[in-house]
Amino acid sequence: MPRQTIFVVLLAIFSACGPSRENRVVVGSKNFTEQLILGEIIAQQIESKTHLPVERRFYLAGTYICHQAILGGRIDIYPEYTGTALTAVLKEKPRADREKVYDEVKTEYEKRFNLAVGAPFGFDDTFAIEIRGDDARRLGLKTISQAAPYTSEWRAGFGYEFMERPDGYKGLAATYGLHFADAPRIMDLGLLTRALKDKQLDLIAGNTTDGLIPALDLFVLEDDKHYFPPYEAVPIIRQEALTRHPEVKQALDELSGRISNDTMRQLNYAVDGQHRDVKEVVREFLNKH
Numbered sequence: 620m621p622r623q624t625i626f627v628v629l630l631a632i633f634s635a636c637g638p639s640r641e642n643r644v645v646v647g648s649k650n651f652t653e654q655l656i657l658g659e660i661i662a663q664q665i666e667s668k669t670h671l672p673v674e675r676r677f678y679l680a681g682t683y684i685c686h687q688a689i690l691g692g693r694i695d696i697y698p699e700y701t702g703t704a705l706t707a708v709l710k711e712k713p714r715a716d717r718e719k720v721y722d723e724v725k726t727e728y729e730k731r732f733n734l735a736v737g738a739p740f741g742f743d744d745t746f747a748i749e750i751r752g753d754d755a756r757r758l759g760l761k762t763i764s765q766a767a768p769y770t771s772e773w774r775a776g777f778g779y780e781f782m783e784r785p786d787g788y789k790g791l792a793a794t795y796g797l798h799f800a801d802a803p804r805i806m807d808l809g810l811l812t813r814a815l816k817d818k819q820l821d822l823i824a825g826n827t828t829d830g831l832i833p834a835l836d837l838f839v840l841e842d843d844k845h846y847f848p849p850y851e852a853v854p855i856i857r858q859e860a861l862t863r864h865p866e867v868k869q870a871l872d873e874l875s876g877r878i879s880n881d882t883m884r885q886l887n888y889a890v891d892g893q894h895r896d897v898k899e900v901v902r903e904f905l906n907k908h
Contacts, residue, residue, distance in 0.1 A: 641863060643672040647685055647694035650678040651808045653744065653828060656886050657698035659901040660878075661854060661871065667905065668870035681780045682707050690732060695860035696867075700744060702848035704728065704736075704855075706786040713786045713848035717743070720849050728855070735861055737854035737868070738875035742883045745850045746781070747827045747839040748791075749815060755838035762843040766822070767795045773821035775803040776811050781824050786848060788824070794846045812837065828880055830888025852878070877908050 644665055648658030655677050662673045676694055679685050682703055688694045704724045705711050709731075714720055725736040748763050760766045775797075781787040782805055791797065799822075806814060811823040816835045825832070827839060854871050861868055878886075882904075889900045 643674055644696065644860060644864065644867060645674045645676055645694045647679050647688055647697040648677040649682065649685055649697075650680050652890050653826065653883065653887055654698055655897055656883075656890060656901060657740070657852060659897050660874065660905065661696055661698065663898075663901055663905055664870050664874060665867055668873065669864065669866045671864060671867070681778075682784075683780075689734065689855060689857055692857065692859070695857045696854055696871075698740075698852055699855045700850035700852055701739075702745070702786060702850040703784075704853075705848060707780075707784045710785065713790075713846070715845055715848060717849040717851065721851060721853070724853075729858075733858045735856040735858055735868075737856060737871050739851040739853050740874055740878040741852075741876040742828060742878050742880045743849050743851050744826050744828045744880075744883065745842070745847045746786075747825045747829065747832070748842070749812070749823050749825050749832065749837045749839055750821060751815060751818075752836035752838045754821070755840075760838075760840065762841040763791075763795050763846075764843050766840055767797055770797045770799050770822065772800055774801055774819070775799045775822045776806050776814055776820040777803050777824045778808045778811070779805050786846075791824075791846055794844055828883040828887055829891075830884050830886070831891050832884075834888060834892045852883075 646658050646662045648654040658675065658677050662675055665671055666673050679688055685697045686708055689697060701720050701724050702713065705720055706713055709724065709727050721739065728734040728736050750760065750766065758769065777788055782803065788803065804820065811825060812829065812831045812835060814820045815823050815837060832839060886900060886904060889895045890897055
């Protein structure tokens with residue numbers, strides 16, 4: 620038998636040995652720590668409560684890749700944020716009302732994409748415009764408006780998605796009149812906080828639940844003009860997966876309201892700051908709560 624034929628036969632055999640797609644759930648996530656933690660929480664919760672096999676497909680870049688992956692059936696569930704869903708996916712204008720944003724996202728996702736939006740996990744991870752704590756104290760800065768006059772001498776850094784999305788850099792700069800010394804540097808999200816701490820940058824857009832903010836003595840400037848919409852974390856689920864496995868919804872509903880901003884910050888710090896294993900951190904959290 621030719622080697623190529625043997626390979627195809629073996630591939631078919633090994634594929635057949637695993638659970639079929641109808642009898643497993645595929646969980647995805649974006650490519651930063653908080654998403655990895657939320658993806659693992661979803662996966663372990665489903666494994667514990669339903670005993671369905673779960674396949675993990677984490678680090679799927681950003682919002683657009685995850686959205687296409689779930690539309691194409693390559694994943695069944697991934698964690699998302701309501702403000703991101705509203706602006707980046709639905710292309711709607713940012714709004715401040717938390718409940719209205721959630722209701723619109725839930726309605727439109729079902730109507731346009733046949734996707735279910737689960738109950739919020741309990742925290743709101745809005746964008747955090749961060750500077751060094753030393754600079755905030757030295758200049759007496761508390762809000763983005765107060766910091767705006769200093770930005771002409773500062774270097775800024777943002778993630779690629781923040782530079783492109785409608786609730787990102789362009790609108791922020793226009794709202795607050797931000798003008799930096801150089802064009803903002805586009806960097807991986809995981810590198811931004813370290814670059815700020817090491818004085819390679821002077822202002823970044825991070826996340827309010829980032830566990831490294833207190834650990835690195837960074838300061839979050841208040842969004843005093845309320846530019847950013849609410850970003851409640853929610854599970855996005857393929858309706859086909861819920862039809863096959865209705866028990867998944869019940870398992871995920873048990874997580875509703877269980878993760879506060881402070882809890883999410885602690886989980887992020889355990890992974891980013893203490894370099895602990897994600898599965899171990901999540902297992903401890905689920906056992907405790």
